[in-house]
Amino acid sequence: xxxxxxxxxxxxxxxxxxxxxxxxxxxxxxxxxxxxxxxxxxxxxxxxxxxxxxxxxxxxxxxxxxxxxxxxxxxxxxxxxxxxxxxxxxxxxxxxxxxxxxxxxxxxxxxxxxxxxxxxxxxxxxxxxxxxxxxxxxxxxxxxxxxxxxxxxxxxxxxxxxxxxxxxxxxxxxxxxxxxxxxxxxxxxxxxxxxxxxxxxxxxxxxxxxxxxxxxxxxxxxxxxxxxxxxxxxxxxxxxxxxxxxxxxxxxxxxxxxxxxxxxxxxxxxxxxxxxxxxxxxxxxxxxx
Amino acid sequence: xxxxxxxxxxxxxxxxxxxxxxxxxxxxxxxxxxxxxxxxxxxxxxxxxxxxxxxxxxxxxxxxxxxxxxxxxxxxxxxxxxxxxxxxxxxxxxxxxxxxxxxxxxxxxxxxxxxxxxxxxxxxxxxxxxxxxxxxxxxxxxxxxxxxxxxxxxxxxxxxxxxxxxxxxxxxxxxxxxxxxxxxxxxxxxxxxxxxxxxxxxxxxxxxxxxxxxxxxxxxxxxxxxxxxxxxxxxxxxxxxxxxxxxxxxxxxxxxxxxxxxxxxxxxxxxxx
Numbered sequence: 419x420x421x422x423x424x425x426x427x428x429x430x431x432x433x434x435x436x437x438x439x440x441x442x443x444x445x446x447x448x449x450x451x452x453x454x455x456x457x458x459x460x461x462x463x464x465x466x467x468x469x470x471x472x473x474x475x476x477x478x479x480x481x482x483x484x485x486x487x488x489x490x491x492x493x494x495x496x497x498x499x500x501x502x503x504x505x506x507x508x509x510x511x512x513x514x515x516x517x518x519x520x521x522x523x524x525x526x527x528x529x530x531x532x533x534x535x536x537x538x539x540x541x542x543x544x545x546x547x548x549x550x551x552x553x554x555x556x557x558x559x560x561x562x563x564x565x566x567x568x569x570x571x572x573x574x575x576x577x578x579x580x581x582x583x584x585x586x587x588x589x590x591x592x593x594x595x596x597x598x599x600x601x602x603x604x605x606x607x608x609x610x611x612x613x614x615x616x617x618x619x620x621x622x623x624x625x626x627x628x629x630x631x632x633x634x635x636x637x638x639x640x641x642x643x644x645x646x647x648x649x650x651x652x653x654x655x656x657x658x659x660x661x662x663x664x665x666x667x668x669x670x671x672x673x674x675x676x677x678x679x680x681x682x683x684x685x686x687x688x689x690x691x692x693x694x695x696x697x698x699x700x701x702x703x704x705x706x707x
Numbered sequence: 708x709x710x711x712x713x714x715x716x717x718x719x720x721x722x723x724x725x726x727x728x729x730x731x732x733x734x735x736x737x738x739x740x741x742x743x744x745x746x747x748x749x750x751x752x753x754x755x756x757x758x759x760x761x762x763x764x765x766x767x768x769x770x771x772x773x774x775x776x777x778x779x780x781x782x783x784x785x786x787x788x789x790x791x792x793x794x795x796x797x798x799x800x801x802x803x804x805x806x807x808x809x810x811x812x813x814x815x816x817x818x819x820x821x822x823x824x825x826x827x828x829x830x831x832x833x834x835x836x837x838x839x840x841x842x843x844x845x846x847x848x849x850x851x852x853x854x855x856x857x858x859x860x861x862x863x864x865x866x867x868x869x870x871x872x873x874x875x876x877x878x879x880x881x882x883x884x885x886x887x888x889x890x891x892x893x894x895x896x897x898x899x900x901x902x903x904x905x906x907x908x909x910x911x912x913x914x915x916x917x918x919x920x921x922x923x924x925x926x927x928x929x930x931x932x933x934x935x936x937x938x939x940x941x942x943x944x945x946x947x948x949x950x951x952x953x954x955x956x957x958x959x960x961x962x963x964x965x966x967x968x969x970x971x972x973x974x975x976x977x978x979x980x
Contacts, residue, residue: 589804589806591802591803591804591806592806592808594771594776594802595800595802595806596823597776597795598774598775598776598795598796598798598800599795599796599800599819599820599823599824599871600795600796600823600824601823605823609808609819609822609823610808613808613810614808614810616810688810690809690810690811690851690853
């Protein structure tokens with residue numbers, strides 16, 4: 419314990435994240451990603467070698483170099499369709515998080531809501547989306563709405579389930595303490611339940627973020643006139659396999675970006691989870707009064 | 708004010724806490740557990756009273772009833788001469804675990820009670836800051852609880868209890884999880900804080916040394932169902948110091964208590980002769 423205390427004191431007395439400190443943090447994170455970058459590089463080299471030495475036809479398997487070419491030459495086209503898909507994914511994701519959170523609050527706080535809603539929350543995951551998507555197109559056309567519905571159907575589930583667990587995961591003795599202080603139900607929710615649910619809520623949101631891109635593609639698959647899913651369908655029909663790969667590359671980049679954006683927000687929202695013991699402070703002046 | 712069902716008649720207006728005929732049973736795993744049976748006890752103004760008993764004698768249940776979060780099957784609780792059975796918010800209750808909220812800094816944990824009572828965060832912090840030094844938490848106001856030692860966490864939890872600003876504190880084995888050395892320091896420290904605050908403290912423990920060292924009076928509870936078996940006033944001089952645990956008077960008290968407790972422990976284990 420004393421060593422922890424000492425390191426704490428050291429950290430506070432020395433500057434808070436000075437320049438060299440920041441660089442060393444960057445360096446260590448570069449180290450962290452070095453392995454995955456190396457792995458990707460290895461795969462690309464083997465891929466390039468295979469397509470070259472076995473002279474595989476490019477409509478069957480294009481070389482990485484050709485995929486890069488397709489990325490570059492089709493950048494205008496890709497950007498246009500990326501924008502469409504990104505919009506669908508982001509709107510669907512936001513709606514799913516809002517609904518998922520709301521349903522979780524209802525379920526965890528009211529027995530009646532739990533009995534009424536829970537079976538349908540589970541049932542929503544039993545619906546084969548691929549079967550319901552064409553119906554949505556018939557009802558709502560080729561626009562944004564059916565895609566958003568598909569995304570919400572797929573992604574609200576992990577948010578709800580995780581948040582319900584989080585909201586219920588409060589030490590019963592903590593509840594007793596709050597009651598002894600005379601806290602209202604709303605105070606207990608705001609001061610205890612909500613913050614203690616945040617870590618689990620965010621792990622649900624991260625799953626939702628990664629899956630929302632898949633949801634958008636699924637929605638576009640059955641009926642769309644634009645978007646990356648539509649572009650894949652059209653390009654593979656024309657045997658433009660290099661472009662299909664280019665689209666896949668863009669899609670995974672989008673998913674990864676969204677995932678890390680959520681992780682970043684999580685870090686800001688749950689500063690206590692960072693185990694350095696010092697509170698996150700926007701300005702260092704108010705530190706000790 | 709005169710309550711017809713208070714048998715003690717004289718001088719009951721001085722009672723800060725009065726527990727009368729409290730009996731409590733609850734159902735646990737489809738079996739009825741008789742936790743408390745006709746418990747009677749009291750605490751005077753600025754008195755430090757300890758409740759000691761074998762584990763599972765219903766000490767924590769008793770505290771839940773006094774603090775109003777649990778209702779007694781029978782009996783009543785009076786606080787400041789007013790019936791307060793099933794009424795929360797009259798006493799500062801410090802449970803066995805420190806229960807500090809991990810997402811709140813030490814300072815913000817300390818002001819929890821004031822915040823629940825409706826005070827603005829800024830003014831609550833202002834009120835709490837000057838007290839951190841006395842509780843050995845200066846310089847740690849913005850630290851999260853996980854960065855603190857066991858003793859510091861316990862002091863932070865105690866500060867939270869004190870800052871709820873009630874003149875009656877219920878402390879449920881607050882030092883149970885600490886090592887012997889830290890514990891001795893914390894006991895002396897608690898006494899010094901108590902003398903300054905002038906509050907009434909009801910203290911639960913199963914440590915005999917701790918009970919004798921701290922208390923004005925000790926209630927010995929029986930094994931389940933919990934019942935007051937013995938009431939012992941402790942006439943050791945104050946201020947008390949930890950070294951007193953070796954004095955002959957102290958050892959006399961200790962012997963009396965140990966004998967009473969051992970009988971109960973044996974009974975709890977079903978080893979009665």
